Amino acid sequence: MELALAPETLARWQFGITTVYHFLFVPLTISLAALTAGLQTAWVRTEKEKYLRATKFWGKLFLINIAMGVVTGIVQEFQFGMNWSDYSRFVGDIFGAPLAFEALIAFFFESTFIGLWIFGWDKLPKRIHLACIWMVSIGTVLSAYFILAANSWMQHPVGYKIDRAKGRAELTDFWAVLTQNTALSQAFHTLSAAFLTGGAFMVGVSAYHLARKRHVREMKTSLRLGLITVVIAGLLTAVSGDVLGKVMFKQQPMKMAAAEALWDGQKPAPFSIFAYGDVDKGHNSVAIEIPGLLSFLADDNLHSYVPGINDVNKAEQQKFGPGDYRPNIPVAFWGFRWMIGFGMASFGIGLAGLWLTRKKFLLPQHLRVADDEVPHLVLFRDKALAPTLTTWYWRIAVWTLAFPLIANSWGWIFTEMGRQPWAVYGVLQTRQAVSPGVSQGEVLTSMIVLTSLYAILAVVEVKLLAKYVKAGPPELTEADLNPPTKIGGDTRDADKPMAFSY
Amino acid sequence: MELHDVWFVLIAVLWTGYFFLEGFDFGVGVLTKLLARNRPERRVLINTIGPVWDGNEVWLLTAGGATFAAFPEWYATLFSGFYLPLLAILVCLIVRGVAFEYRAKRPEENWQRNWETAIFWTSLIPAFLWGVAFGNIVGGVKIDRNFEYVGTVGDLLNPHALLGGLVTLTLFTFHGAVFTALKTVGDIRVRARKLALRVGLVTAVLVLGFLLWTQADSGDGKSLVALIVAVAALAAALVANQLGREGWSFALSGVTIVASVAMLFLSLFPNVMPSTLNGDWSLTVTNASSSPYTLKIMTWCAAIATPLVLLYQGWTYWVFRKRIGTQHIAPEAAAGAAH
Numbered sequence: 001m002e003l004a005l006a007p008e009t010l011a012r013w014q015f016g017i018t019t020v021y022h023f024l025f026v027p028l029t030i031s032l033a034a035l036t037a038g039l040q041t042a043w044v045r046t047e048k049e050k051y052l053r054a055t056k057f058w059g060k061l062f063l064i065n066i067a068m069g070v071v072t073g074i075v076q077e078f079q080f081g082m083n084w085s086d087y088s089r090f091v092g093d094i095f096g097a098p099l100a101f102e103a104l105i106a107f108f109f110e111s112t113f114i115g116l117w118i119f120g121w122d123k124l125p126k127r128i129h130l131a132c133i134w135m136v137s138i139g140t141v142l143s144a145y146f147i148l149a150a151n152s153w154m155q156h157p158v159g160y161k162i163d164r165a166k167g168r169a170e171l172t173d174f175w176a177v178l179t180q181n182t183a184l185s186q187a188f189h190t191l192s193a194a195f196l197t198g199g200a201f202m203v204g205v206s207a208y209h210l211a212r213k214r215h216v217r218e219m220k221t222s223l224r225l226g227l228i229t230v231v232i233a234g235l236l237t238a239v240s241g242d243v244l245g246k247v248m249f250k251q252q253p254m255k256m257a258a259a260e261a262l263w264d265g266q267k268p269a270p271f272s273i274f275a276y277g278d279v280d281k282g283h284n285s286v287a288i289e290i291p292g293l294l295s296f297l298a299d300d301n302l303h304s305y306v307p308g309i310n311d312v313n314k315a316e317q318q319k320f321g322p323g324d325y326r327p328n329i330p331v332a333f334w335g336f337r338w339m340i341g342f343g344m345a346s347f348g349i350g351l352a353g354l355w356l357t358r359k360k361f362l363l364p365q366h367l368r369v370a371d372d373e374v375p376h377l378v379l380f381r382d383k384a385l386a387p388t389l390t391t392w393y394w395r396i397a398v399w400t401l402a403f404p405l406i407a408n409s410w411g412w413i414f415t416e417m418g419r420q421p422w423a424v425y426g427v428l429q430t431r432q433a434v435s436p437g438v439s440q441g442e443v444l445t446s447m448i449v450l451t452s453l454y455a456i457l458a459v460v461e462v463k464l465l466a467k468y469v470k471a472g473p474p475e476l477t478e479a480d481l482n483p484p485t486k487i488g489g490d491t492r493d494a495d496k497p498m499a500f501s502y
Numbered sequence: 503m504e505l506h507d508v509w510f511v512l513i514a515v516l517w518t519g520y521f522f523l524e525g526f527d528f529g530v531g532v533l534t535k536l537l538a539r540n541r542p543e544r545r546v547l548i549n550t551i552g553p554v555w556d557g558n559e560v561w562l563l564t565a566g567g568a569t570f571a572a573f574p575e576w577y578a579t580l581f582s583g584f585y586l587p588l589l590a591i592l593v594c595l596i597v598r599g600v601a602f603e604y605r606a607k608r609p610e611e612n613w614q615r616n617w618e619t620a621i622f623w624t625s626l627i628p629a630f631l632w633g634v635a636f637g638n639i640v641g642g643v644k645i646d647r648n649f650e651y652v653g654t655v656g657d658l659l660n661p662h663a664l665l666g667g668l669v670t671l672t673l674f675t676f677h678g679a680v681f682t683a684l685k686t687v688g689d690i691r692v693r694a695r696k697l698a699l700r701v702g703l704v705t706a707v708l709v710l711g712f713l714l715w716t717q718a719d720s721g722d723g724k725s726l727v728a729l730i731v732a733v734a735a736l737a738a739a740l741v742a743n744q745l746g747r748e749g750w751s752f753a754l755s756g757v758t759i760v761a762s763v764a765m766l767f768l769s770l771f772p773n774v775m776p777s778t779l780n781g782d783w784s785l786t787v788t789n790a791s792s793s794p795y796t797l798k799i800m801t802w803c804a805a806i807a808t809p810l811v812l813l814y815q816g817w818t819y820w821v822f823r824k825r826i827g828t829q830h831i832a833p834e835a836a837a838g839a840a841h
Contacts, residue, residue, distance in 0.1 A: 063603065064603070064604075064607070067599060067600055067602075067603035067604065068600065070556065070599055071595065071596040071597075071599040071600055072596070073563075074563065074592060074595055074596065075592055075596070077563055077566055077567060077570075078566060078581055078588065078592060080570065080577075080581075081566075081570065081577045081578055081580065081581025081582060082581045082582055082585055082588060082589070083582075085578035085579070085581070085582035085650075086578070088570060088574050088577055088578040088581075089574055089575055089578045089649075091574075092570055092571065092573075092574020092575075092577060092578070092792065093571075093574060093792040093793050093796050094796070095570070096567065096568075096570035096571030096572070096574055096577070096792070096796075097571045097796055097799060097800060099567040099570055099571060100564070100567040100568045100570065100571040100572075100800060100803070101803055102567065103560065103563045103564035103566075103567040103568070104564055104567075104568075104803055104804065104807040104808070104811070105803070105807055107560045107563055107564065108557065108560050108564070108807075108811045108814075108815070109814075111556040111557045111559070111560045112556075112557040112560075112811075112814055112815050112818055113814075114556060115552070115553040115554055115555075115556055115557055115818060116553065116818055116821060118552075118553065119552055119553040119822060120553075120821065123821050123822065124821065163793075168574075170792075170793040170795070170796070171792075171793060171795055171796045171799075172795065174795075174796075174799050435578075435582040436648075436650060437582055437583065437650040437651055437652065438582050438585055442585045442586060445586065445589070446585070446586075446589045449589065449593060450589075450592075450593070453593060453596060453597070457596075457600060460600070460604065464604060464607050464608070467607075467608070468607075487821060488820070488821055488823065488824070489824070494824075495829055495830070496830070497829070497830050497831060497832035497833075498549070498826070498830050498831070498832065501545065501549045501552065501606070501830070501831055501832065502545065502548050502549055502552050502602060502603075502605060502606045
């Protein structure tokens with residue numbers, strides 16, 4: 001019991017809870033900002049009302065979501081100082097810089113222009129108002145990049161030296177921190193996964209409405225946009241995942257060995273689909289494997305040697321002194337599989353959807369539908385199957401919106417827990433990183449307070465999202481269709497109610 | 503001037519920006535209970551800060567991030583030492599942000615009233631606690647040889663710090679009242695001016711007391727000048743308010759905040775967090791700072807980004823410069839039907 005409630009354990013739980021919770025909102029924020037911006041661009045260019053209605057609809061869901069992303073991000077920044085003060089002292093010289101850059105360059109951008117976008121409908125000319133949402137979108141991507149560069153430095157520290165006298169790591173090459181291959185591939189992977197998340201969210205919500213034959217015009221547009229996003233982002237996620245995997249095999253062999261429950265090095269190494277391990281004995285009792293695939297994933301070669309958990313553990317013991325350098329193997333193993341599985345499932349559903357809803361001219365004449373009707377999904381050029389297939393596809397598609405969220409969460413759990421026992425790989429262990437002056441009671445208090453607050457807010461947020469999803473795209477008003485031509489709005493409108501108010 | 507001194511100044515600037523900007527939106531939050539008489543009036547107040555509060559809050563995130571990068575030891579000691587008060591502030595900021603965004607998302611009166619209550623408390627508590635925190639930072643706390651805070655939560659609630667808390671609470675409320683008078687039309691504007699006078703007089707007494715106390719403890723010639731400027735600006739802000747010169751009054755209440763923060767940082771320098779146990783264990787700009795290389799990179803970033811931030815944030819205030827009153831609140835929005 002004492003160990004379970006040790007400040008380090010509690011601090012780790014808290015870090016995990018706040019990070020995973022924060023990251024439920026972040027990918028949606030990143031992708032919905034860009035998708036909303038895309039829809040609004042389509043409106044500005046074509047002046048078709050369906051695009052404006054779609055913009056307002058997705059924009060609303062985006063705003064409900066970003067509010068949570070922003071407020072949970074505040075805790076992220078300050079918990080380093082609160083729970084991990086020795087970490088902050090040791091790496092602040094390096095880790096603090098990208099964080100400060102994120103605030104100075106990205107957060108200001110995002111938060112200022114989001115205010116302009118929300119309240120600016122009747123205050124800004126069309127194109128300037130459109131530019132605001134693009135600014136928000138750029139801000140979200142920049143923010144993701146800086147924080148991922150900081151995280152990548154924990155996975156694979158570069159551009160630093162250790163100052164023994166001061167007892168800390170010092171930055172020697174900031175450019176290296178920002179542009180090392182871990183940071184680039186992690187940013188690539190995380191951003192494509194974010195778009196997979198937003199695309200799937202769009203597909204799920206659109207499918208929900210199409211199944212009920214409501215708001216067909218906007219939802220057909222959104223469905224196609226979502227499906228295309230899912231397929232492109234899904235492919236990029238897989239490619240970047242492969243790139244990131246290869247980087248990790250070189251830089252963090254223990255993490256990848258754990259991800260595979262590969263106890264002893266093999267040449268060639270198999271990819272394990274299922275394994276049931278016995279951690280004490282250091283072997284798997286049951287395993288289902290594909291020969292050679294792991295070697296290929298690690299090194300692009302079906303016959304390469306891949307070191308196992310026991311090998312890496314021995315090597316690290318020689319390098320860093322006696323100790324256990326193994327992370328939690330079942331978490332790493334299953335986290336890795338769930339990440340890939342849920343991500344791929346979502347991609348698969350997207351791909352099927354894109355094929356099923358392909359352009360009208362591909363369909364036989366008798367199956368073509370009008371612009372405001374729900375399209376039939378045609379698997380074979382057989383009319384009889386179409387309605388059943390359509391119903392089933394919408395049902396499955398609604399569920400897909402949750403899949404990338406699950407995949408994202410497991411992705412982070414895998415990448416952060418797979419790094420254990422290191423906070424900074426090979427440099428600083430997690431147990432050396434906690435705040436020595438913070439009591440068990442304090443960490444426990446903050447964990448209980450924040451976790452219950454998060455739980456309450458999750459219920460509130462989901463209910464609100466559901467309410468606005470169900471409500472569908474709003475009716476357009478006179479003001480929506482005739483935006484101001486001058487910044488600050490027209491003086492004749494001085495006493496008109498604001499287009500948007502809290 | 504060495505880079506760590508530059509960064510001491512920049513951190514002070516970031517906190518100043520934060521208190522100047524979020525100061526008035528905290529104040530407006532407090533006024534939702536003190537000034538507004540009904541739901542439309544509360545909505546007018548909330549909407550005066552609607553487009554800008556989020557951008558204001560980022561000044562805090564930047565101050566935090568910059569402290570982490572430029573003075574990691576200070577960041578570590580401060581945030582692990584002031585653990586529970588900081589937790590209270592974070593909880594308030596979480597609830598507050600959500601409250602602004604979610605309040606109008608449902609029509610039920612209950613729902614909206616609960617979020618309004620949340621806005622009041624989550625504006626009031628941080629407005630008070632930031633003063634307590636700075637009272638402690640300037641006054642010094644129990645820091646041991648390893649730069650760890652070894653005091654208790656009770657130690658943080660000492661008279662000097664609590665007075666600091668009352669100062670920020672009243673000063674922000676005054677700043678918010680003046681801002682409300684500047685940003686509204688109609689009856690609410692007149693009442694905001696009257697309330698500003700009353701709150702302002704109380705604020706003047708508290709500010710004078712707290713700054714003199716700090717000056718006596720750790721001030722020097724420069725901090726005395728800042729003190730005089732702060733108090734004079736507050737007096738002038740009250741006069742401008744009585745004359746109905748709302749723009750001037752707001753600028754002057756801003757000067758009060760700027761000068762007060764400057765006074766605190768001047769009396770702090772070259773310490774960043776003095777130890778009351780042993781002067782040698784104090785955190786200073788030299789022993790708490792990052793390496794010159796990190797500071798150099800950060801300086802470049804700040805030199806390029808800060809003017810841009812001021813430019814586009816300033817533009818936001820200009821875009822939303824119009825005064826608002828109850829007539830600008832769509833009636834259907836009052837019923838929650840607005841999108």
